[in-house]
Amino acid sequence: MASLNLLILVCLGYVVLLFLVAFAADRFAAQGAGARWLRSPLVYTLSLSIYCTAWTFYGAVGYAARSGLEFVTIYLGPSLVMMAWWWGLRKLVRVGRSQRVTSIADLISSRYGKSNLLAIGVTVLAVIGVTPYIALQLQSITLSFSIFAEADPNGTYSAERSVFWVAAGLAVFAILFGTRNLDANERHHGVVTAVALEAVVKLVALVAVGIFVVWGLAGGIGATLDRIDASKIGQWQVESGRWATITFLSAAAFLCLPRMFQVMVVENVDERHLRIASWAFPLYLLIMSLFVVPIAAVGLDIMPEGANPDLFVLTVPLSQGQETLAMLSFLGGFSSATSMVIVAAMALSTMVSNHIVMPIWLNSREGGASVSGDVRNVVLMARRISIAVVMAFGYFYYTLSGGGAALAAIGLVSFGGIAQILPAMLGGLFWRGATRTGALAGLTVGFGLWVYTMLLPNLGGGVMPQIWLTEGPLGIGWLRPTALFGIEGLDPTVHAVLWSMGLNTLFFCAASLVSFPSPLERLQGAQFVNVFEHSAGPRGWTGSVAQSEDLMIMSQRILGGEEARALFLREARRQGARGHLPDPTPGFLERLERELSGSVGAAAAHAMIGQIVGGSSVSVEDLWAVADETAQMLEYSNQLEAKSDELSRTAKKLRDANEKLTHISLQKDAFLSQVSHELRTPMTSIRAFSEILRDTDGLADEDKTRYAAIIHGEAQRLTRLLDDLLDLSVLESGQVSLNTGAGNLGDVLDHSVSTALAGWDTPLQVQRRRTDEDVPLETDLDRLAQVFINLIANAQKYCDAERPGLQIVVQQTPDFLHVDFVDNGSGIPEDAQQMVFEKFARVSTEKAGGAGLGLAICREIMQRLGGDVSYLRGRGGGAFRVSLPAALSLAAQ
Amino acid sequence: MSRRVVLIEDEPNIIEAIRFLLTRDGWQVETHSDGADAVEVIRAANPDLVILDVMLPGKNGMDILKDLREIEGFETLPVLMLTARGQAKDREMAEKAGVSRFMTKPFSNAEVMDAVRDLHAQASQQ
Structure with missing residues (x-):
């Protein structure tokens, strides 16, 4: 028999291994090395498996042993969402990325005009909703410990004490993991990688136990099927109301659980990973669920009456002396619990510190924070305290509920609470008319009803007077938590979900319709609902390039298309980037701001760049509108400028043409003058001698002959000159045919x-x-x-x-x-x-x-x-x- | 007393024609066809009349006339300018330079002889 000490040693060793993995992944991520592997769809898909907590690891078998095939609904909901609603998830991820959302509370708040009240509401709801879930993990770890402890003859094991230490240990674990540093994007490569590793451990452990049970104990698939038929699992009737309800609940929880949101949206590095996860994750769930029924059936068969079916995964191998397998199975359960707790605590602490602690701390300080290092320390401290508080809640819930309730029941309570966020979330993504008032109304009503009809009745232990359940508060029958408004005979879970979700949705829609959104809400609503029109495609999904595109679009509106493109291209070349978009380095942003401030003024330029890069409370669309107006004015002035440019160009052309003409005219004058001179000279001789010949009597014959010869020569000279002139004129005009x-x-x-x-x-x-x-x-x-x-x-x-x-x-x-x-x-x-x-x-x-x-x-x-x-x-x-x-x-x- | 004329002209045939006309009218004709030293030639000859072409190698007729008018005793010497460039601005330039009579080529022999006699008569009266 394995000693408890060995078990603790194995646990510690495993935790150290996880640490090393997380640490290495962080280091690689920081250096940019191995980025392809860290950002692979495989890691993303495996990280989604934190959906499978200790509840699914241990509880599914127990669920199957108690309620037959109903456990499948827990896997069905998420699988349906992943496979059938892939495009919706893509929108969620796109919105989360483009709005730089850090948590589900941030998402809701951001959608409804950055309402801090909503953020606080969602945070509170999430903390209260997740607390039972964390208690569940504590319970499962404690239970699995106790299995080994009971088997240890030397052990002095106390469940009370161990649950405290498990809670404290997990808190320390989560603090060390999740708040080692602050990341602007709230991304934790290390944690995600460790979670992916744990996902593998879970799967291997459960499959190993399953194989052992089917082929080692039952004697093959056929024999196993016979046993299942023989057990009461085969006799369970499928109750359609519960099936539909629980499938819906698990689907809703898959979308709304803070830890799911964390890995699915916040930690998502590439939207395209969703495409692979859409089949890979359901496949993972399928393998996880494959051996649940066989283990449950065989467990019911061979384990003594009264054995907790939640622990069959552990107790069946132990009862067969398979200590190593049991140890592996224990590690699987341990992995399920720790991964869930770490991520959930991280996600919740982000919400608590961002939406509750930080606003209070900032308000309490006059003039706000001045030293950034100061804020950093406060944030980290707030996160750590938040994790401790969340764990403390889980611990108290566990002790309060007495630890008796079945794992699956606790899980469903949690799901029901978290699902209340769904109407506000979906409405925010797909309905522009959804308003803050509607979201608040729906959440409040749904949350209230959930607490009243689901949480309190399940706490037991005197939290809610027993008489309320049977007679109704103050004896008012139609207020009974399990039979509101006199509707009786429904399964309590179906009843609670129907009322809370139904009224939640109703109030959300009604209040949205009668209220008017603020401008900021309207803008954010447009940003969310039309996210695909505003944001870059999958190609631009590394944040920096998406930012560059936004910057480019804005710059084009302000500077004009060509100038902006030239500016960006120049910068891209300077950076040595291959595309035409540069990285938004601080230097580039500074230059761009200077460039823009020349057009719209320094303050506006700063605000615009701050909006896209830093994320202030004014939406990008809002600024685009401003930019459009500016651009119109600029265009007008550009047109005027262009006209004046054109005029001066025309004037210059005219001047040039005139100069050319003047020059040609001067040349022509000079030429004509030359020609005139050249013609007049021989003509002078001709005229003079012909007059001499005419007017002079008694000229000697030889003189007459000589003078006639002169006249003849000069006439020839004239002819030659005219020939030459014509020749030159033809040659110069280019009309000569060769x-x-x-x-x-x-x-x-x-x-x-x-x-x-x-x-x-x-x-x-x-x-x-x-x-x-x-x-x-x-x-x-x-x-x-x-x-x-x-x-x-x-x-x-x-x-x-x-x-x-x-x-x-x-x-x-x-x-x-x-x-x-x-x-x-x-x-x-x-x-x-x-x-x-x-x-x-x-x-x-x-x-x-x-x-x-x-x-x-x-x-x-x-x-x-x-x-x-x-x-x-x-x-x-x-x-x-x-x-x-x-x-x-x-x-x- | 014989009348002396200096003819500054570079076209051989024109020189011959004018020489024939003036000799027949009783003039003693001295010719020179280079513009460069024409002023010196005129000064040395100290004639009763100068017939001057404009387009000359070395120095053009306008400059020769200007320089000639600078010389003492030659301010009013009759100068008949004959040019193949008969544009209005040439005439203006010539008058500015102090020409006595301006005629364009081709000319009629009678006109030239009338101008020569006219100029000589004016000069003789003074």
Whole structure:
């Protein structure tokens, strides 16, 4: 037989293990390591199993032994909620996350305009409702201890003393676990991980006992089924009223129990986990319930008459000498109790300290808290004291109720009380018309009726005079707690739930309809009911990104879409974030606030950012409305600004156009003036000599001939000038059509040289290398020849060497074909080298044959052909290079 | 006493035409086709009349006229300006610079000779 000391040792060892797990998980969470595992849906699902307390671990078997299959309802309620109402849970989780809710009291209070009265009410209700539940855990641990103690021959075991120490131990345990530090989000990775571990222990223990019972004792599945049929479990009738009621109660409790809310909503790190939990958690419950009936049936069969069926899970293995199995089973029960107590105490202490202790403490201090460390210590102390008080309540409830009631009965009382929160919660989530007054009315009525019809009658022990139950208070029959308004014959639980929940819902709806919500309530109502329209999808469910999105939306309204996006993108790049949303780091928030304050003023900007990041009492929607108004004004002023911008842009365009026109006009004037000069000059000679010829008698014949020749020459000069002008005009306007043909560079040069030098008495010596000139061309050969002729003629006209000579050099590069024309004269002075390509540019007046348009035309032609003509410096004499793109020459190769 | 004229012009054919006309009318003609040293040439020749082109290499006719009017004894020397740029502002500039007569090319021979005789007569009367 295991000694009690060994048992205590095992318990302590187990607790130390839990501590280590919790501590490690906290460390990992803080370092960000192993975050994927800590935040996995598996841990989330397992943590939900704190729904299975010692009541379900031990009590289900007892329940089955007493009431047959009714125990299934306890599993049915939550399973239905998880499977069929998954979307509703998602909304609850979304609201909880987006509103940064820390507890169910916080949720209700937040929904109904941050009403502290409601928060206190829910907290009180929760404390009173959960107290029997905690007493239940104390009872189960004490009972399981006593089983081992009774079996220990040396033990001096006292149930009274042990229950106190168990309560104290659990309190210390919960304090150490739950209030080691303060987390802004009220998240406890360590605790959740430890709870998940305990969930595994529970399951393994119960399944192990079940397997032992079915295959070790009963002798297989068939034999077990026979035993079940033989036992009275098989004869229990299913009572539909109780079934429906208890299924409803367990479903309601699953949603409203503070500890469930804690793990399901507050500790939820990813909304998507719900999807997996929606089937995984019912599966867990199914496995938990699988062996309940076999254990109950076999227990009833083999255990002596009068043995407590609540403890069959322990006593059956013990009676068979399976000490290790019994020890495992004990640990399973211990796990169930401790995990429930820790989380429940944590959740309750959060509520008590946030909604009762802190407001009182803050009010008692003039001017509020000034030192944050101060507040921190006070909060932690308030939590610790709250846990102690909650545990003390549980202890007193246990001693008061005498510890006699069956586990399941106590559990149902608790469920009934907690379920009173349901109408206010669901109404708040789905009905915008729900008001604070309605919630208060419903809660008060429901709570009162629950206390009167369920809690007090179940306390027994003289808390409620016995005569009330039979005759009604003051002898008024229709006030009997178990037969209100004369409705008799109902099961007490069904009766109590029907009345309390029914009137609760009725009052909640009625009072909501006749009362008017405050603006804050209205806004919060919209936020809750339309949470999916306002908050980010599952992707944004790490809190920080959701905040960034809110910040982004707000900034867009204030700064304008593009500017806000640019600002956020810049910041995201700066942070090295992959998406387009930066993390809301303090630095970024400060910059954003500065940016926003430029638009809406410092106070408004601070309030807006504070709202989204810090959570003040004004809703996001409210601020959006403000932002919208500001944005409208801004847009208006932006429009004005845009208009004025546009005007000044147009004005500038006009100015530019005008300048351009003026410039063109000046150029045109200069050009016309030049043209006029160039035309008038030959005309002057023509007129003068023609008048001389006309008016002068007796001119010598040779003079006549000479003067006629001058007139002829000048007339030709005029024609050339007009030809050049027309040519240039066509080239410049781009209307020239190129007459592309294939040919050979050498041939073009031959033609050009002979044309350019024709008619000169002393043509210059042209030096060529024919071998280099054998280049096929594909271009406008006539135009190219025109350029060559012009250059050769220029050399002929202007080369001032004693024996004028011209060298034509052909070079090919990958990109260009160069044809250089280099004469042996003195060349063009440096300051005139660029000018020569301008219109009417002439370096020297002597021997001027043209109007100075030749090189301008050459340049135009070459640019049309895709090449260029340029002056080459440092080649000794005047040197021009004609460049053709290689493509034009090589294309023909 | 022979009448002397200095012709500053850079177009060979025009020089020949004007030289023919003036010589026939009994003028002694000295020509020069570079603007740069035209003032010195005129000063040295000290003629009865100057015929001046505007578009000249080296220095344009307007500047030559201005500089000439600065020189003592040349303030009222008759200067006939012949230019192929006959715009109103050119005429204005020329008058400002102190031109005696402004004519645009192409000109009629008779007009030029009338102007030359007219200018010479005015100068002789003073």
